[in-house]
Amino acid sequence: MTKKFKSLKKTPKKNQTYFLLTFRRSSNSYVKFTWDDTEIEHHWLKSYRIYSTIKDVKRAAKFVKDFIKSHKEQLNYITSEPKPETKVWYGIDMDGTSNDLGHFFFDPSNEDHQLSLKLGLLYNNPRMVQKASKIITKALDMEQKRLKYKFLTETPKSGTIVYYPHFGVESGVEGWEYDPDAPEFVRYLKLGLLFSKKKHALRASIDMLKQINSTIPK
Numbered sequence: 246m247t248k249k250f251k252s253l254k255k256t257p258k259k260n261q262t263y264f265l266l267t268f269r270r271s272s273n274s275y276v277k278f279t280w281d282d283t284e285i286e287h288h289w290l291k292s293y294r295i296y297s298t299i300k301d302v303k304r305a306a307k308f309v310k311d312f313i314k315s316h317k318e319q320l321n322y323i324t325s326e327p328k329p330e331t332k333v334w335y336g337i338d339m340d341g342t343s344n345d346l347g348h349f350f351f352d353p354s355n356e357d358h359q360l361s362l363k364l365g366l367l368y369n370n371p372r373m374v375q376k377a378s379k380i381i382t383k384a385l386d387m388e389q390k391r392l393k394y395k396f397l398t399e400t401p402k403s404g405t406i407v408y409y410p411h412f413g414v415e416s417g418v419e420g421w422e423y424d425p426d427a428p429e430f431v432r433y434l435k436l437g438l439l440f441s442k443k444k445h446a447l448r449a450s451i452d453m454l455k456q457i458n459s460t461i462p463k
Contacts, residue, residue: 249392250304252293252385256282264302266294266309267338268366274306275299285342293385294340305385312384313365320377323367327351333367334374341378346371387437394452395445396437400425408440409433410450417450418443
């Protein structure tokens with residue numbers, strides 16, 4: 246299971262130190278910067294690329310590496326060694342911006358090229374890089390929400406009591422035995438709306454309602 250990591254949500258102060266989740270240095274997957282209040286930094290902040298501690302950015306990097314490894318088909322990166330001098334593409338920071346694209350001609354004797362290949366960071370064209378970057382951002386978004394709300398990501402055993410937000414009842418939460426053949430349960434699981442504990446489902450229910458009506462009391 247992924248260890249908890251927390252990206253920065255609020256804009257850092259001028260010259261505040263932060264750690265950028267990036268694969269421009271494949272060996273450690275992060276770079277230390279100071280906040281300069283640039284447009285790209287605000288983009289990184291919104292896309293879960295900025296962290297206040299080394300521990301958090303290292304955990305985020307491990308999550309991304311594991312995600313890349315387990316989603317080969319979805320990300321569609323190069324898995325077999327290209328022929329020498331083949332033009333391959335990569336994302337400098339994998340942040341999805343147009344300025345993030347880079348390329349080189351593959352050299353089998355180059356250790357950095359081989360490491361990028363091993364980590365699943367090479368692509369056949371720039372469109373694939375940008376698409377993969379967006380998928381990774383969505384994965385980071387989903388993981389941050391999972392860590393906050395603690396919703397289920399794996400299918401429970403049949404008959405397990407699970408909870409989900411239900412705005413049609415006073416409590417805001419319903420609990421039922423999980424049925425893998427019931428399409429509504431499968432959908433709730435896919436959407437991140439099933440919980441193993443009532444208190445977690447209730448917190449998610451309250452937060453969803455607040456998105457609609459900010460006057461709801463805590």
